[in-house]
Amino acid sequence: MSRQISSQLTNVYRISALVTPVFALMILVFISFVSRRALLGEMVFFGIFVLLGAGVSIWFAGRLRDVSIDDNYLYVSRFNSGQRIPLEDISDVTENFWLQYHPVTIHLRSGTPSADKVVFLPTWRMFTSWSSHPIVDELKELARRKQISG
Numbered sequence: 539m540s541r542q543i544s545s546q547l548t549n550v551y552r553i554s555a556l557v558t559p560v561f562a563l564m565i566l567v568f569i570s571f572v573s574r575r576a577l578l579g580e581m582v583f584f585g586i587f588v589l590l591g592a593g594v595s596i597w598f599a600g601r602l603r604d605v606s607i608d609d610n611y612l613y614v615s616r617f618n619s620g621q622r623i624p625l626e627d628i629s630d631v632t633e634n635f636w637l638q639y640h641p642v643t644i645h646l647r648s649g650t651p652s653a654d655k656v657v658f659l660p661t662w663r664m665f666t667s668w669s670s671h672p673i674v675d676e677l678k679e680l681a682r683r684k685q686i687s688g
Contacts, residue, residue, distance in 0.1 A: 540606040540613055543673050544658040547639065548602050551659065555599035559592030602641070605658045607677075610684075612644065614656050623656075628681035633660075633674050640671055 566584055606613040612623040623646065630645040644656040660671045 540608040540611075542604070542606045543660060543677075544603065544605040545639070545661045547662060548604060548659050551639075552599045552602065555592075555595035558595070559588055562588040562592075598641075601657045603656050603658050605644075605656065607680075612656070624684070625680050626684040628677060628684075631674050631677045631681070633670055635668060635670075642671065642674060642677075644677065 563585070566581060566588065570581060602616075604615045607625075610625060612625065612628070614621050614623060627647050628644055629647050632643045632645065634641050634643070639659045639662065641657055642660050644658075646654055646656070648654070660673045663671065
């Protein structure tokens with residue numbers, strides 16, 4: 539039986555990455571209509587800032603996957619499409635401490651037909667900003683055991 543190791547916040551993040559820029563642009567349009575003498579320079583700067591932020595958020599959210607695990611496989615899905623990846627195909631597991639939710643990247647061996655890495659948000663933990671999420675060590679250990687047992 540598989541257990542989910544990615545956070546339920548993954549879908550919330552995907553939706554907010556799309557919705558937040560839309561609201562920001564709506565505010566920009568509202569200000570331009572309400573203000574009789576809208577400051578063009580500030581409006582352009584705000585618009586560029588919103589578009590750049592939206593691009594980064596959408597790029598990051600687009601990479602996120604839902605991930606489950608059992609004794610032999612990773613189950614990786616994105617909306618409806620899913621795949622099963624043997625644990626021995628994991629070459630490394632890394633975590634990004636600099637981002638709020640500490641996204642975890644599972645690096646796969648070069649022979650994997652689907653992709654070379656899988657990025658997901660692990661379950662959220664309070665007050666642990668600078669410590670590694672336990673799932674990182676767990677995945678490394680499971681992959682090491684599977685590679686040894688062959």
